[in-house]
Amino acid sequence: MKNVLEEISAVMKEGSFDDSPETRYIFRSDTTRFTGTPDVVVNVRTEKEVSGIVKIAARHGLAVIARGAGTGMSGGAVPIKGGIVINFEEMNRIIRIDRRKKIAFVEPGVVTDKLRAEAEKLGLYYPPDPSSSAVSTIGGNFAENAGGLHCVKYGVTARYVKGFKFVDASGTIHECGIYDEENTFPGAFVMIGSEGTLGIVTEIAIELIDKPPLHETFITYHTTLLNAINTVAKIKTTGVDPAVMELIDKDALYAAVQYSKVDLPENTEAVLIIMLDSYLLPDLLERSILLENILSLMKVKQYRKAESEDEEKAFWDLRKAVSSAIKRISNDKLNEDITVPVSGMYTLIEFTRSVAEKYALRIVVYGHAGDGNLHVNILFDRNNATELNNARLASEEVFKKAVELGGNISGEHGIGLAKKNFLSIQYSKNEIAFMKKIKKAFDPDNILNPDKIFNITKG
Numbered sequence: 001m002k003n004v005l006e007e008i009s010a011v012m013k014e015g016s017f018d019d020s021p022e023t024r025y026i027f028r029s030d031t032t033r034f035t036g037t038p039d040v041v042v043n044v045r046t047e048k049e050v051s052g053i054v055k056i057a058a059r060h061g062l063a064v065i066a067r068g069a070g071t072g073m074s075g076g077a078v079p080i081k082g083g084i085v086i087n088f089e090e091m092n093r094i095i096r097i098d099r100r101k102k103i104a105f106v107e108p109g110v111v112t113d114k115l116r117a118e119a120e121k122l123g124l125y126y127p128p129d130p131s132s133s134a135v136s137t138i139g140g141n142f143a144e145n146a147g148g149l150h151c152v153k154y155g156v157t158a159r160y161v162k163g164f165k166f167v168d169a170s171g172t173i174h175e176c177g178i179y180d181e182e183n184t185f186p187g188a189f190v191m192i193g194s195e196g197t198l199g200i201v202t203e204i205a206i207e208l209i210d211k212p213p214l215h216e217t218f219i220t221y222h223t224t225l226l227n228a229i230n231t232v233a234k235i236k237t238t239g240v241d242p243a244v245m246e247l248i249d250k251d252a253l254y255a256a257v258q259y260s261k262v263d264l265p266e267n268t269e270a271v272l273i274i275m276l277d278s279y280l281l282p283d284l285l286e287r288s289i290l291l292e293n294i295l296s297l298m299k300v301k302q303y304r305k306a307e308s309e310d311e312e313k314a315f316w317d318l319r320k321a322v323s324s325a326i327k328r329i330s331n332d333k334l335n336e337d338i339t340v341p342v343s344g345m346y347t348l349i350e351f352t353r354s355v356a357e358k359y360a361l362r363i364v365v366y367g368h369a370g371d372g373n374l375h376v377n378i379l380f381d382r383n384n385a386t387e388l389n390n391a392r393l394a395s396e397e398v399f400k401k402a403v404e405l406g407g408n409i410s411g412e413h414g415i416g417l418a419k420k421n422f423l424s425i426q427y428s429k430n431e432i433a434f435m436k437k438i439k440k441a442f443d444p445d446n447i448l449n450p451d452k453i454f455n456i457t458k459g
């Protein structure tokens, strides 16, 4: 390791890398319970430094793990095989925003909300909004192809990536998309969502849109889950086109409501929070009336349209309170971000109830109902071996059901370490073998974030 540190000191400025036990401890995990201690953490600021570090890692056969803010929920940034963590926290400049072309050129360490805020100053909008956006980075969003509340209407991160620069496993710098249209091979875009296993992104060109100036927010109270889900389905088949459509099922709702100012009518079994946005008032009003007509058709008797910013804030506070409220009612939770077609949501949630009963666990569900991305939270106590084992078995059953219903084992959090053992539930042997071929083509010596998504054997 002494040689490696000497080589790093030739590439990095003094004080910009650290192999102290404290720092190595801090960078050993993300929000999951997976851990792995890096040999050294480098705080990069330039593409040249990233390239230099990867060259060192390649020479020594060391693992190299890119890290944004560490908010990942699948263990992606965990240095499970030690090696070098490239920390992008300080490589965080918004290089420029081209107002006319509506493109932002950003370094990977830019915090998602910072980009959103800077875009807004110019009347522009970056729609993907993972709930972690106050902390997560664009590099991490790119690597996980992050989704969020507004993705039902506006799509996930990949939709906004116009090009990027990256360092490959040999340390060579590449440019693709709008950085070099002529020479970009179309396959380069496979890097979006590849969880740092194919290359390390050093700059991203992000498409922005004009910010819709108008919006309205509703909360709808349903006396049955089925009614809530049928309402989602009905809204999807009309021209309401919500920008956000979130579902909170009973148990998640009652855990969270005490931390919000929302008054739940009696017998509420589920709520939807629905936001409509628009560039034009007549359009917004028309879709708002259409939504109210659908609610009436679906016999949703109790709902409110936010009449003030405070009231709207109360709706969102309820939604935001869900995750931490669930943490308060359980020692541990597995937050599985499965997806199913909207037509399969009710079956899936009912299935989670039967699984909860079978394994004597609590399972609570909420999520981005508009695109069938449900967060199935399996609550358990890690110190209880039976519960821990049952939680894992319950997860597996939920994954299988999601895939059987035409969905995915992960809608937005990625595979990383958390779901790699379940990959074969969704993909055939041939498909996994094909993905491994792509990995080997990009990273023949398996140094880029090794052992994430799947293990690679030599040869």
Ligand SMILES: Cc1cc2nc3c(=O)[nH]c(=O)nc-3n(C[C@H](O)[C@H](O)[C@H](O)COP(=O)(O)OP(=O)(O)OC[C@H]3O[C@@H](n4cnc5c(N)ncnc54)[C@H](O)[C@@H]3O)c2cc1C
Binding pocket: 030, 031, 065, 066, 067, 068, 069, 070, 071, 072, 073, 075, 076, 077, 088, 108, 129, 130, 131, 132, 135, 136, 137, 138, 139, 140, 141, 142, 143, 144, 145, 146, 147, 148, 149, 195, 196, 197, 199, 200, 201, 202, 323, 412, 413, 449
């Ligand atoms: C409270 C909470 C709410 C969340 N809500 C959402 C949500 O609504 N939607 C959603 O999609 N996710 C959500 N997440 C998960 C997480 O925030 C996202 O996956 C996010 O994109 C991770 O960003 P990060 O900067 O923290 O990345 P990290 O956790 O640091 O890294 C994630 C992955 O990206 C790779 N990576 C980071 N930077 C680079 C780079 N420059 N080049 C190549 N690879 C890189 C890492 O190696 C790792 O594999 C949530 C997490 C929390 C804690």
